[in-house]
Amino acid sequence: MDIYEEVKSAATIGISGHIRPDGDCVGSVMGLYLYLKKVCPDAKIQVMIEKPADVFSCVKGIDEIHTDFVSDVKEFDVFFALDTAKDRLGEAEKYFDEAAKKINIDHHISNKGCGDVNYIMPEASSTSELIYDVIADKSLLDEEIAKALYIGIIHDTGVFQYSNTAPSTLKAAAELISYGFDFPKLIDKTFYEKTYLQNQILGRALLESIVFMNGRCIVSMVDKKTMNFYDAEPHDLEGIVSQLRNTKGVECAIFMYQTDTLEYKVSLRSNGKVDVAKVAAFFGGGGHVRAAGVTMQGTFHDIVNNLSAQIAEQL
Ligand code: AMP
Ligand code: MN
Numbered sequence: 001m002d003i004y005e006e007v008k009s010a011a012t013i014g015i016s017g018h019i020r021p022d023g024d025c026v027g028s029v030m031g032l033y034l035y036l037k038k039v040c041p042d043a044k045i046q047v048m049i050e051k052p053a054d055v056f057s058c059v060k061g062i063d064e065i066h067t068d069f070v071s072d073v074k075e076f077d078v079f080f081a082l083d084t085a086k087d088r089l090g091e092a093e094k095y096f097d098e099a100a101k102k103i104n105i106d107h108h109i110s111n112k113g114c115g116d117v118n119y120i121m122p123e124a125s126s127t128s129e130l131i132y133d134v135i136a137d138k139s140l141l142d143e144e145i146a147k148a149l150y151i152g153i154i155h156d157t158g159v160f161q162y163s164n165t166a167p168s169t170l171k172a173a174a175e176l177i178s179y180g181f182d183f184p185k186l187i188d189k190t191f192y193e194k195t196y197l198q199n200q201i202l203g204r205a206l207l208e209s210i211v212f213m214n215g216r217c218i219v220s221m222v223d224k225k226t227m228n229f230y231d232a233e234p235h236d237l238e239g240i241v242s243q244l245r246n247t248k249g250v251e252c253a254i255f256m257y258q259t260d261t262l263e264y265k266v267s268l269r270s271n272g273k274v275d276v277a278k279v280a281a282f283f284g285g286g287g288h289v290r291a292a293g294v295t296m297q298g299t300f301h302d303i304v305n306n307l308s309a310q311i312a313e314q315l
Contacts, residue, residue, distance in 0.1 A: 001119050002136035003032070004039050006103060010077035013045045014099065016092035017127075018084035020234050023190060025083045026052045027152020028105070028127035030059045032080065034145045035135055037061075046071055048092045053235040055190045059151065060144040071095065078103060083127040085111040085286075105130050107156075109277055110286025122288075125162075125169040128152025132172045146179040151190055158242065159187055163272065163290065198236045201226070205240045205255065211247070217311060218244045219254040221264070221300050227257065234265065245269040252276065252311050256303065259295065264303055268292045279310045 007013055015033055017025035026049070033047050051067040052059075069091035079099030081089055083106055086096050096102055104115035107130060109122040124130050128149045135141060153173055157165045160173070177183050194202070201222060209220035222237060230236070234257065241255035252274045256264040266283075268276035269291055276292040283306070285294020296303045 001117075001134045003035075003131075003134040004136065006101075006117060007036065007040060007043075007078050010040070010043055010101070012073045012076045012078075013040065013043050014048060014071070014073070014076040014079040014092070014095050015045070015082065016048045016080065016089050016096065017082045018088040019050060019090040021049045021052050022235075022238070023056070023155025024126045024128050024152040025049065026056045026059065026062075027148045027150070027155065028082045028131045029080075030061060031128060031131045031145050031148035031152065032082065033064075034061055034142075034148060035131075035140065038142070038145075039140060044073065046073065046076075048095065050090065055193070056151070058186070058189070059148050069095075074098060075100060077101065080105065081115065082106065082131075084108065086114045105134070107288075108286055109288055110281055110292075123164075123166070125164040125166060126153050126156035128156070129169055129172050132176070138175065141175075141179070143179040143181055146176040147181045147186065150176045150181070150183065151186060154187055154191055159191060164288070194239070195236070197230050197232065198239075201230050201232055201236060202240050202243060205237075206243060209244055209247075211250070212308070213312065213315065215249040216251045216315060217254065217308065218247050218250045218252075219256075219304055220244055221255070222257045223300075224258040224260075241267040241269050245271070251315065254304070254307060256296075256300070262299060263295065263297050264300070266294050266296050266303065266307070268294075268307075274311055274314045278314070279307065282310050283307075 017029045047065045048069050076099040078101045079096045081104045102115040103117045105119045107124040113120045132149050205220045211218045245253035253269045256266045259265050270276045275289045277287045280292035280294040283294045
């Protein structure tokens, strides 16, 4: 796919990604935005996602995002859904639905494609790698586009550690760092660095974790009261589930935080033995074989019981 061919006659272009945007969502959305601004200088281009975490403030154009989802355009000529199907676009879903041409670019195996044009590659490391792919003329890349896409790739591969890292991922990253940005600093600031409070919550979640199924599963939870105490937002909890997964002997890790009375956002991670995308999909969520998510209703214990039954079937 050459993305320019898909948008070249558009006067209005909208770009969105999933709710609670992570590094790949921000990286792919902003990488595409910066590229389209360059190749379609006369088009009106708007990004609509929830406010990205402060660590992404180094990405060019981040302050131009319409985080309030207000736009004077009602029917975009082209509207992109990146890193998700349309069901997790949040308030941007209405713009996607109304658009003359809908384009969906994603790497989630649970996404069957919801656009008029679909570029869904479950094998790809990240949606940011896919945006790199669809920029057919690589001479149009620049340092700022490269930085955005690189951030997306490092976040979804755990800095090239996870099994979704392919030779194509490293080749893309190799070309991206040739633009000369300070990549060790970018990795440290956007991926590894935690605030003191984030580390405290992580410590608490580890302390309160419970192993079950003879140590093959681990679960931990942060309730609303604790989140309020630490003044924590969902993005402050990123990384907790992968630390749980690092526990020796664990094949499946569950982390959840309370979003409402009897409602929890659940994150699942596995070492590949358990297909957590399948587990999440059973309860209406989705994701990848080794990383998936879902929102579930019930008490903490009900949810753990329900998830355990599905995990046990696979183990
Ligand atoms: P999380 O643990 O929420 O960061 O999610 C892990 C992976 O699963 C990410 O790639 C998410 O985009 C994906 N994911 C999380 N929740 C859902 C959902 N409800 N539906 C589809 N994919 C999801
Ligand atoms: Mn992604």
